Amino acid sequence: MLESLLTALGVIFSPYHLLLLFLGVLLGILLGAVPGLGGIVGLTIVLPFVFEMSPSEAMVLLVGLVAVVTSSDSIPAVLFAVPGTAAAQATIMDGHPMAKKGEAGRAFGAIYSASMMGGVFGALALLLAIPIMRPLVLSVGSPELFMLGIVGISMVGVLSGRAPLQGLIAGMAGVLASMVGMDPQTGVLRWTFGALYLWEGLPLVPAVMGVFGIPEIVEMVIRRRSIADVPRHAIKGILVGIGDTFRHWFLVLRCSVLGTWIGLIPGLGSDVVDWFAYGHTVQSSRPRESFGKGDVRGVIGPESAANAKLGGSLIPTIAFGIPGSLQMIILLGAFMILGLRPGPEMLTDNLDVTFTIVWSLVLANVFGTLILLPLTGQLAKLALVRIQVLAPVIISILFLASFLTTRDYGDLIVLIGFGLFAWVMKLAGWPRPPLVLGLVLGPIIGKYLFISTHAYNGFGWLARPGVILLFLAMVASVAFGLVRERRGETAPEGSVAGGPHEA
Amino acid sequence: MHFTVVQKRLAWAVVLGGLLVLTTLAGSASAADKPFYSGKTIRVIVPFSPGGGTDNYARFASRHWVKYIPGNPKILVQNMPGGGGALTFGYLYSKASRDGLTLGVASEGIPVRRLLRRPGHTYKFTEMSLIASAPSSTTHFAGKSLDIKELKDLKKTSGKIVAGDTQKGSTVAIVSGLIFELLGLEYRQVYGYSSYGEARLALLKGEVNMTGGDAFNYALVVKPLEEKGEVTILFQSGLLDSKGNVARHPAMPHLRTVREGFVELFGKEPSGTVWEAIKGIIAVNTLGKSVWAPPGVPEARIRDLEDGFRKMVADPAFQADAVKVMGGKNDAVIGKDAQAALKQFFGLPEDVVKLYR
Numbered sequence: 001m002l003e004s005l006l007t008a009l010g011v012i013f014s015p016y017h018l019l020l021l022f023l024g025v026l027l028g029i030l031l032g033a034v035p036g037l038g039g040i041v042g043l044t045i046v047l048p049f050v051f052e053m054s055p056s057e058a059m060v061l062l063v064g065l066v067a068v069v070t071s072s073d074s075i076p077a078v079l080f081a082v083p084g085t086a087a088a089q090a091t092i093m094d095g096h097p098m099a100k101k102g103e104a105g106r107a108f109g110a111i112y113s114a115s116m117m118g119g120v121f122g123a124l125a126l127l128l129a130i131p132i133m134r135p136l137v138l139s140v141g142s143p144e145l146f147m148l149g150i151v152g153i154s155m156v157g158v159l160s161g162r163a164p165l166q167g168l169i170a171g172m173a174g175v176l177a178s179m180v181g182m183d184p185q186t187g188v189l190r191w192t193f194g195a196l197y198l199w200e201g202l203p204l205v206p207a208v209m210g211v212f213g214i215p216e217i218v219e220m221v222i223r224r225r226s227i228a229d230v231p232r233h234a235i236k237g238i239l240v241g242i243g244d245t246f247r248h249w250f251l252v253l254r255c256s257v258l259g260t261w262i263g264l265i266p267g268l269g270s271d272v273v274d275w276f277a278y279g280h281t282v283q284s285s286r287p288r289e290s291f292g293k294g295d296v297r298g299v300i301g302p303e304s305a306a307n308a309k310l311g312g313s314l315i316p317t318i319a320f321g322i323p324g325s326l327q328m329i330i331l332l333g334a335f336m337i338l339g340l341r342p343g344p345e346m347l348t349d350n351l352d353v354t355f356t357i358v359w360s361l362v363l364a365n366v367f368g369t370l371i372l373l374p375l376t377g378q379l380a381k382l383a384l385v386r387i388q389v390l391a392p393v394i395i396s397i398l399f400l401a402s403f404l405t406t407r408d409y410g411d412l413i414v415l416i417g418f419g420l421f422a423w424v425m426k427l428a429g430w431p432r433p434p435l436v437l438g439l440v441l442g443p444i445i446g447k448y449l450f451i452s453t454h455a456y457n458g459f460g461w462l463a464r465p466g467v468i469l470l471f472l473a474m475v476a477s478v479a480f481g482l483v484r485e486r487r488g489e490t491a492p493e494g495s496v497a498g499g500p501h502e503a
Numbered sequence: 504m505h506f507t508v509v510q511k512r513l514a515w516a517v518v519l520g521g522l523l524v525l526t527t528l529a530g531s532a533s534a535a536d537k538p539f540y541s542g543k544t545i546r547v548i549v550p551f552s553p554g555g556g557t558d559n560y561a562r563f564a565s566r567h568w569v570k571y572i573p574g575n576p577k578i579l580v581q582n583m584p585g586g587g588g589a590l591t592f593g594y595l596y597s598k599a600s601r602d603g604l605t606l607g608v609a610s611e612g613i614p615v616r617r618l619l620r621r622p623g624h625t626y627k628f629t630e631m632s633l634i635a636s637a638p639s640s641t642t643h644f645a646g647k648s649l650d651i652k653e654l655k656d657l658k659k660t661s662g663k664i665v666a667g668d669t670q671k672g673s674t675v676a677i678v679s680g681l682i683f684e685l686l687g688l689e690y691r692q693v694y695g696y697s698s699y700g701e702a703r704l705a706l707l708k709g710e711v712n713m714t715g716g717d718a719f720n721y722a723l724v725v726k727p728l729e730e731k732g733e734v735t736i737l738f739q740s741g742l743l744d745s746k747g748n749v750a751r752h753p754a755m756p757h758l759r760t761v762r763e764g765f766v767e768l769f770g771k772e773p774s775g776t777v778w779e780a781i782k783g784i785i786a787v788n789t790l791g792k793s794v795w796a797p798p799g800v801p802e803a804r805i806r807d808l809e810d811g812f813r814k815m816v817a818d819p820a821f822q823a824d825a826v827k828v829m830g831g832k833n834d835a836v837i838g839k840d841a842q843a844a845l846k847q848f849f850g851l852p853e854d855v856v857k858l859y860r
Contacts, residue, residue, distance in 0.1 A: 044553055051566065138708050182587070184670040185694040189622060196586040196593070196623045266704060267697075320707070321724045322700045329554030329698075336559070336723060339827045343727050406584065447695050454693040455665060455710045 001351070008056075008355030012363065017060045021360060024064025025367045031065075032072035036205065036401025038085040039069040043330040047337075055338045056356045062334055063310075063360035066327055068368030070306040071115040074299070078107045079227060079382055080394045081216040082209055082401070086271045087306040089436060090278035092212050093159075094291060094298025101294045102228040104380035109241020110296050111303045112369045112376070114252055117245065118304030119365030121256035122263070122311025123358050129264070129312075130347055130354070133319040140265045143461040146448035147470040148265075152272060152441045154474050155279035159433040161292065167434045170425065174438020175445070177202055185450050197410035204271060204439065206402035206415040211436055213398050214419025215426045220387045227390070228383040238377055244296045251281060251297060252304045259305030263312025266324035267448070270309060271440045277305030283477055311361055318346045318354060539603070539804055541574030547794070548599075548607045550591035552584045555698070556719050557610040560637060560792045563828050567821045572811035587672075588613035589623030592795075596626030599797045603804035609793045611639060611674040611717075614848060615784075619672070619859060628845060630798040632805050635812035636841040637833055639718045639791035640752035641675045641784075642725060643682060643761075644736040646712040651735045654759075654767055657686065664690035667702035667711030675699065675715040677859055678740050678784045682761055685777045686768065700724075707733060718752045718791075722830030738764040740781070742789040743844060749785055754831020779851070780858040786848045790841060809838045 011017060027046070031037040042065045050058040073084025078095035091111065098107040129136060153171060160167020180191045181201030192198040220227065245252060255277045262273045281301030282291050291298050313324045314331075321342030323329040335342055346354050382390065402415040422432050452461045461467065547565050549558045558580070565578040583591045591607050599605040617624045645651050649660050664683065668676035671694050683690040693711055696702040702714040703724070716725050718739070728734045741760030744750040749762045761781060765773040773781075794812070796805060815821050816835040825833035836844070 040553065047562070048566065137704070141708050141710050142705065182670075184697075187621075187671045194622070196590045199586040199589070199623070200584055266701060316704070320704060322704045323554070326552065326554055333554060333559050333562075336830075337563075337828050341723055341727060343724075344731070345727075408585075447697075451693055451695045451705075451710075454691070454695075455667070455705070457665075457691070 004351040005355050008352050008359055011056050011352070012060060012356055012359045017057060020057055020061045021064040021363055022367060024061040025068050025364050025371065028065040028068040028364075029072040029368060029371060032069035032084050033075045034401070035076050035082050035084050035209065035397055036404035038073070039066040039327045040330060042066070042069065043327065043334070047330065047334060050334050050337055053338075055340055055350070055353045058334060058338055059353060059356050060360045062331060063357050064364040064367070066331070067119055067307070067310055067361055067364035068372075070310070071112060071119075071303075071365070071368045072372060074111045074115075074303060075108075075376065075379060076397070078104055078111070078299075079379070080213060080397070082213040082394070082398060083205075086204055086208070087274055087309070088302075089208055089212075089271070089440075090274035090302040091299050091306075093278060093302075093433065094293075094295050096212075096216065097292065097294035098296070098299070099227050099380075099383045100229060102383070103237055103294060103296075104228065104383045105237025105377060106241040106244070106296065107237075107299055108376040108380060109238035109373070110244045110300050111241070112372050113242045113245040114300040114304040115307040116365045116369040117249075117252050118256045118259060119307035119310065119368075120362050121253070121304070122260050122308035123361035123365070124311075125257075125260040125308070126311040126314055126361070127355075127358050129315055133315050133347075137264060137266070137316050137320065140267075140466070141461075141464070142267075142448045142451040142455060143464050144466040144470060145265065145267050146445060146452050147467045147474075148268065149441050149445035149448065151470055151474045152276060152279070152437065153445070154478055155275065155283075156434040156437060157478060158279050158282045159437060160431045163429065163431055166430045170430055170432065171434035171438040174435040174440075175442035176438075177207075177435075178439045178442025179446065184447070185454075195410070197406070197408050200406075201443070202414055202439070203405045203411060205405045206411045207418045207439055208436055209398050209402055210415045210418030210420075211422040211432050213394070214415070215423040215432075217391060217394050217398070218419075218423055219426075221391050224387060226384050226386055237380065238373060241296065245300055248297055248300050251285070251301055254284070255280065255301045255305040256308035259308030260312035262305075263309035263324065264315040266313075266316045266322050268324070268444065270306075270313075270325050270327070272444070273309045274302035274306050275437055275440065277302040283480075307365060311358075314357060314361075318342055318357070319344075538574035538807070540572050540576040540807060542576070543574070543604055544577040544579055545569075545572075545603075546605045547578055547580050548591050548595065548605065549580060549582050550584060550588035550607065550609070550613065551582065553582050556717060557608055557792055558582065560719060560829070561608045563825075564637070564792075564794075564815075564833075567815050567818075567824065568811055571814040571818070573807050586623040587616055587621065589616070589621070589626075592617075592626045593623065595795060595797045596631060601797050601799040603796060603800045603808070605797065606634070606808075607795045609790075609795060611784075611787050611791060612672070614787050614790065614845060615674060615677065615859060616672065618849060618851070618856060621672075627798075628795075628849070632796040632798075632800060633838065633842045633845065634794045634796055634805065634808045635835045635837045636789075636793035637791045637835050638742045638752065638789045640742050640755065640788050641678050641740040642716045642718070642721050642736060642755070642758065643675075643679055643738055643740075644706075644714065644716075644725060644729070644734045646706040646709065646734060647732075648709055649712045649735075651737070654737065654764060657688070657737065658768070660688065662689040664688060664713050665711045666690060666692045666713040666715075667696055667705045668692055668694050668714070669696050669699060669702065670694050672859075674784055674787060675717070678781060679713070679715050681777055681781045681784070681858065682738075682740075685761070685765065685773060685781060703728075718754045718831065719829050721755050721758075740785050740788055742791075743782075743786055749782070752831075753834055754829070776854055777858065780855045783848055783851050783855060783859075786844050789836070789844050790848075793841065805838075813837050 031042045070087045073088040074091045076082040076084045077088040077091040081096040095107050156171040316322045317328045323332045402411045405411045549561045595607045739758045741749040
């Protein structure tokens with residue numbers, strides 16, 4: 001095993017492999033930073049070239065590409081409150097307020113160093129998990145997945161700031177909106193109004209862009225100011241941010257574990273990982289008042305989890321040939337093209353390839369951060385540009401990125417609809433994150449509740465140890481929060497999470 | 504000799520105009536010599552998100568196909584998910600250009616949804632051109648907990664069967680339900696898994712004890728599980744051969760068909776409405792992944808595309824790659840022959856069709 005590990009290291013350090021990795025990383029950074037594009041687009045672009053490659057060459061390119069997408073997707077999230085991919089939703093929560101405070105540089109420093117550490121940790125987790133992949137993946141059934149969805153919903157409290165009731169209502173509105181589309185269990189069309197577009201449900205990316213991006217840009221344009229209220233030195237901020245990450249190393253570690261674990265469960269998907277990490281960060285940190293107002297911990301947590309997730313999600317793909325996300329489905333397609341069969345063979349005959357993947361993950365994350373750090377010193381200055389100049393660009397990005405989702409006019413309607421709704425919410429002081437959380441978790445809860453009751457024929461599954469454990473953990477964390485609140489500590493709220501009073 | 508400015512300009516205009524006419528003529532002359540598809544790009548629309556079986560097949564086949572179409576065009580695979588294929592086929596039927604540069608790929612489920620007149624499925628297959636189809640066949644396998652050593656053990660599992668499926672109306676779900684009916688087994692179907700991959704994982708977890716797949720992933724992901732003793736593969740639905748008999752899929756020559764399984768268990772040939780309904784799905788499986796052109800595409804272009812497909816599947820290099828990528832040989836039924844299977848399917852009597860609902 002050690003020998004293959006070193007062989008793989010030797011392979012990846014050959015000039016050609018390094019070049020491919022570098023190309024993959026560059027493409028990944030570019031696609032992550034542009035909202036609406038992402039790892040899936042990148043994989044479909046490079047897939048035709050994979051046919052002519054050896055397995056190790058292909059893996060270096062593909063893994064390099066997907067590994068860094070979740071690093072650079074925070075650039076538009078921090079600067080414009082527009083997530084580069086679905087994995088950067090929670091980064092907006094504190095990243096954008098940081099940019100408003102003139103701390104965009106600090107945010108980027110923290111994000112890239114946290115991403116790198118998370119990514120490397122995910123690779124290590126992949127390495128360590130190789131011998132115990134099977135029980136790890138098989139231990140989580142549909143009832144546990146349902147319970148995880150419920151745990152996620154309980155985070156509404158954390159995300160609602162001073163308005164828990166409004167938060168709950170917004171969360172339920174999100175769950176309700178997520179029910180649009182064809183119900184896979186019965187084939188019934190729910191709230192589709194005869195529109196084929198709605199069969200697949202409301203698309204997440206335009207909705208999230210509407211909820212976060214539109215109200216921010218509208219407000220900035222009305223006020224006619226640059227994104228940052230106070231100009232500061234971007235470059236210096238980056239070093240401060242890196243220091244922040246190292247100071248909160250234990251948070252990075254915890255969120256990396258969380259990210260890896262969510263990644264290795266097929267069924268949860270990449271949309272939820274950053275919200276879970278954000279929820280955990282807020283729940284486990286104190287003081288909590290500064291969350292939502294530009295607390296650096298609020299970007300460190302989600303970003304380390306987002307990059308750690310890839311290592312985790314490779315586990316079921318490699319070990320069972322069961323992909324946990326769309327990206328992994330395409331990666332699995334590449335496996336087939338290369339003649340690699342997922343399964344135990346990947347740990348015996350093709351162990352070299354598996355280790356090449358591990359090393360690619362590590363190197364890609366390091367490369368990605370080394371490329372991004374000097375770049376974003378300049379990008380952070382965008383926060384100082386007059387909004388009259390920036391707004392047309394941001395608005396075009398919002399519309400183009402939304403339209404790329406399915407290339408249907410419906411995407412634009414979803415963007416504008418959610419945008420208007422969210423703007424009104426913001427004016428009225430209602431928290432918006434629970435709306436997105438409901439939209440993300442709604443399908444998971446509905447799906448696994450249905451499967452659990454049917455597969456276990458009733459509600460006996462509620463007595464499964466995993467279900468009870470998750471339930472107790474949830475109750476404990478909610479109760480803990482309530483007790484602390486009664487003691488007089490205020491819950492977090494901020495310019496994204498909370499009402500109009502603080503902006 | 505002196506020319507006025509106007510005269511000079513006129514002369515230039517004449518020279519330029521002449522050149523223009525000459526180049527256009529030359530262009531059209533060479534266009535007449537060159538095949539239509541030369542220098543063109545064909546758009547192949549996949550009605551699902553990237554990464555599924557239909558998408559994989561489209562991307563795999565089109566990569567080879569271009570080499571055999573006169574003029575060697577480029578192919579661009581695009582995804583247009585929506586309405587379980589209704590969006591793509593509605594677009595192909597009524598909106599897509601009729602020049603042979605826009606094509607679509609159907610999965611097995613789309614003709615079923617058309618037959619059942621699901622909302623949105625209003626296009627007419629009969630007016631469109633079926634260029635070629637790659638036959639598939641569903642597989643059906645059981646998990647460890649059912650403890651099936653040989654086929655006759657299946658009889659003892661009645662009432663214990665919990666089958667995992669993606670959604671009501673998927674071909675695997677329909678045919679496995681019908682198979683249990685045919686064999687007289689009591690069963691429960693759990694819908695909602697996002698793919699048969701996820702259902703397979705649920706089988707390994709013991710959440711369900713029966714699920715299915717198709718010929719395109721059999722060798723790559725299902726057979727290895729059987730070799731490890733994780734699953735027992737019971738049968739394949741099979742496909743219709745040229746005489747209309749149920750036969751084994753070429754990628755799964757060792758796996759018994761449902762018909763063979765029935766004969767083995769009951770010692771007689773299957774018959775009745777349920778069997779007719781299963782045969783209907785087998786007809787759709789025989790169609791498998793099918794490539795369609797919109798109505799009204801010039802006959803010559805359709806023939807170019809058909810010939811290309813025929814040459815492709817005849818090429819050993821393609822078949823070698825098919826074994827590597829899809830895990831088995833990939834035959835194709837071309838043009839009119841393929842359309843015959845579909846006609847049979849759409850002619851099914853109502854008492855058979857209602858079993859699909």
